Amino acid sequence: MNHVPSVVMAGGGTAGHVSPLLAIADALREAEPRPAIRLVGTPSGMETRLVPAAGYELETIARVPMPRRPSLDLLKLPFRFVAAVRGAQNILRRAEADVVVGVGGYVCTPVYLAARRLHIPVVVHEANAKAGLANRVGARFAAAVGTAFEGTGLPGAELVGMPMSRRIAGLDRAAARVEARSALGLDPQLPTLVVTGGSSGALSVNQALIGGLRRLAGDAGAEHPGFQVLHVTGSGKAMVDEDGEPLSLPGYHQVEYVDGMEQAYAAADLIIARAGAGTVCELAAVGLPSILVPLPIGNGEQAQNASDLKATGGAIVKPDDEFTADYVARVVPGLLADPGRLDTMSAAARALGRRDAAEQMARRVLDAAAGQRGVRAPKRGH
Numbered sequence: 001m002n003h004v005p006s007v008v009m010a011g012g013g014t015a016g017h018v019s020p021l022l023a024i025a026d027a028l029r030e031a032e033p034r035p036a037i038r039l040v041g042t043p044s045g046m047e048t049r050l051v052p053a054a055g056y057e058l059e060t061i062a063r064v065p066m067p068r069r070p071s072l073d074l075l076k077l078p079f080r081f082v083a084a085v086r087g088a089q090n091i092l093r094r095a096e097a098d099v100v101v102g103v104g105g106y107v108c109t110p111v112y113l114a115a116r117r118l119h120i121p122v123v124v125h126e127a128n129a130k131a132g133l134a135n136r137v138g139a140r141f142a143a144a145v146g147t148a149f150e151g152t153g154l155p156g157a158e159l160v161g162m163p164m165s166r167r168i169a170g171l172d173r174a175a176a177r178v179e180a181r182s183a184l185g186l187d188p189q190l191p192t193l194v195v196t197g198g199s200s201g202a203l204s205v206n207q208a209l210i211g212g213l214r215r216l217a218g219d220a221g222a223e224h225p226g227f228q229v230l231h232v233t234g235s236g237k238a239m240v241d242e243d244g245e246p247l248s249l250p251g252y253h254q255v256e257y258v259d260g261m262e263q264a265y266a267a268a269d270l271i272i273a274r275a276g277a278g279t280v281c282e283l284a285a286v287g288l289p290s291i292l293v294p295l296p297i298g299n300g301e302q303a304q305n306a307s308d309l310k311a312t313g314g315a316i317v318k319p320d321d322e323f324t325a326d327y328v329a330r331v332v333p334g335l336l337a338d339p340g341r342l343d344t345m346s347a348a349a350r351a352l353g354r355r356d357a358a359e360q361m362a363r364r365v366l367d368a369a370a371g372q373r374g375v376r377a378p379k380r381g382h
Helices: 015-029 047-053 072-095 108-117 133-139 173-183 203-219 261-267 277-286 301-312 325-336 339-352 357-374
Strands: 006-010 036-041 058-060 099-102 122-126 144-147 157-159 192-196 228-232 252-255 270-273 290-292 315-317
Touching: 006 015, 006 072, 006 108, 006 357, 015 036, 015 047, 015 277, 015 357, 036 047, 036 072, 047 058, 072 108, 099 108, 099 133, 099 357, 108 122, 108 133, 122 133, 122 357, 144 357, 173 261, 192 203, 192 261, 203 228, 203 325, 228 261, 261 277, 270 277, 270 325, 277 301, 277 339, 290 301, 290 325, 301 315, 301 339, 325 339
Parallel strands: 006 036, 006 099, 036 058, 099 122, 122 144, 144 157, 192 228, 192 270, 228 252, 270 290, 290 315
Antiparallel strands: none
């Protein structure tokens, strides 16, 4: 009887960690031999909603963040961390894990260390151009390390791209355009701008967009600007006018979210978005021209994420403080009226795109599991 590989996958906190984790899990489901899969996260991350929705069971261990300043929490940190590692070890033992997969986030460090103690191989995927702490730890002893970007500095790293859903990786924008626009309540024939700040929205991007559209409407005497806008505002961030009513402008449509971003990508001729790693890689994979506005906080990873697309001409990158209503009014109409420029940007983006990262990572995971079965350590259960 053939052994069924046992895979424990860890990651969470944000959609940027959970989405590639689920994409790898889905690729493993379709692989041969098909493994048993168990996912591990924390009780407070987005994984608590996204993992069950994708049809997987989730186990949790305590979230152990590093306190930002001296406090009682800092004194408790070693004890909490040891407890998290022990919790991770218990999960790995129960699963009889052949391999551990991690994509980063608070949950990964204790899981990586638990795997090392139990002599279980680790496979790491790093989604950002600048690697996070957990993956810098795990990569030191990993059997394989895949990255979405070059230059992460992780030892043994191989560029595989960003694991993403099949719906996006296999998207043919041109073939899906008319149906996607109709489904979103848009005119199938009008040039289309999609604007999104991600699942939580982006206040400064939203404000600049509305200011620019109001300026264009004023200049045109409230006539239609010749293009349409689908504004994905983010949950709870609907745009309203001075009377608190939903904002109404010529050619403007708003929704708080879309069920699948592949539909928005298919509808768009141009997108304005933040430069999260997942977004950047998806835009490249589907060949969608973009104006990227990196989040101005953090350690600058969003600007790094966007650098290759900018260098090749697939995207325009605009700092947050320079993305203004005036910029929207001056630049966006001209871009949407220039199909040749958009086609050139699309081809440049697509040249960077990688659509098979989930399958590549799944193969590395199964290879590590197969190697482990040949050298299963007797110390595993002690």
